[in-house]
Amino acid sequence: MALRANLPAPIAIDGPAASGKSTIGHALAEEFGYAFLDTGLMYRAFTLAALRAGISADDVPACTRLADEINMRVDAHETTSIFLGHEDVTEWLRSPEVEANVSAYSAIPEVRSALVRQQRAIAREGPAVLAGRDIGTVVLPGAPLKFYLDASEEARAQRRAAQAGGWGAPQRSRDARRDIVGRDVVDSSRAASPLRAAPDAIVLDTTELTLEEVVAFVLDKVRCAAS
Numbered sequence: 001m002a003l004r005a006n007l008p009a010p011i012a013i014d015g016p017a018a019s020g021k022s023t024i025g026h027a028l029a030e031e032f033g034y035a036f037l038d039t040g041l042m043y044r045a046f047t048l049a050a051l052r053a054g055i056s057a058d059d060v061p062a063c064t065r066l067a068d069e070i071n072m073r074v075d076a077h078e079t080t081s082i083f084l085g086h087e088d089v090t091e092w093l094r095s096p097e098v099e100a101n102v103s104a105y106s107a108i109p110e111v112r113s114a115l116v117r118q119q120r121a122i123a124r125e126g127p128a129v130l131a132g133r134d135i136g137t138v139v140l141p142g143a144p145l146k147f148y149l150d151a152s153e154e155a156r157a158q159r160r161a162a163q164a165g166g167w168g169a170p171q172r173s174r175d176a177r178r179d180i181v182g183r184d185v186v187d188s189s190r191a192a193s194p195l196r197a198a199p200d201a202i203v204l205d206t207t208e209l210t211l212e213e214v215v216a217f218v219l220d221k222v223r224c225a226a227s
């Protein structure tokens with residue numbers, strides 16, 4: 001199909017915590033038959049491995065050794081699954097322990113370079129959507145189509161709380177907001193590959209938009225870029 005052959009690839013989606021990157025990336029992948037790599041899950045899997053091994057994020061040499069030795073297999077189809085050795089750890093990657101520690105481990109440059117190498121290799125295998133914090137700026141600066149999704153802290157906290165079990169749970173929403181803001185501060189202020197919109201990214205504030213509107217906007221941009 002001519003249209004399919006001309007589709008832009010890879011596609012980068014960046015943005016802060018809970019800005020909808022995974023949902024939109026998954027929708028894009030499903031629509032166009034791309035692989036979807038949620039790179040946040042790779043940083044989460046590294047964090048899980050380090051916590052299990054009792055390695056603190058302050059111990060950079062030990063984290064570097066772990067980054068070199070870790071056997072992380074990434075299965076990127078329309079969704080992303082992560083294996084440590086033979087174990088599918090995907091369901092553990094959103095636990096509170098991982099959530100609370102992932103920003104600290106992902107600020108370590110040696111950890112990032114090991115995971116970025118793997119992310120680029122996956123992007124070379126075929127058409128792919130990659131979602132993260134530094135995809136458009138560092139991982140795939142030459143990507144022909146880049147999105148940067150944003151939304152207010154309030155909107156992101158509400159969406160995250162709803163994902164975790166229902167609207168109207170103010171306590172959960174407050175906790176989600178605290179986690180999100182805490183991670184945003186670390187992810188944006190770290191020296192290595194901080195969260196930034198690439199200069200050539202399409203920036204979309206989704207605060208006032210429904211999921212359907214965001215999906216329609218993004219699909220339209222991909223089709224326009226396919227000509």
Ligand code: DC
Binds near residue numbers: 018043133
């Ligand atoms: O997208 P997420 O919330 O699952 O990401 C979890 C953490 O991983 C995030 O707080 C920072 C880190 N991360 C990163 O540093 N670079 C990426 N490309 C993706 C995620």
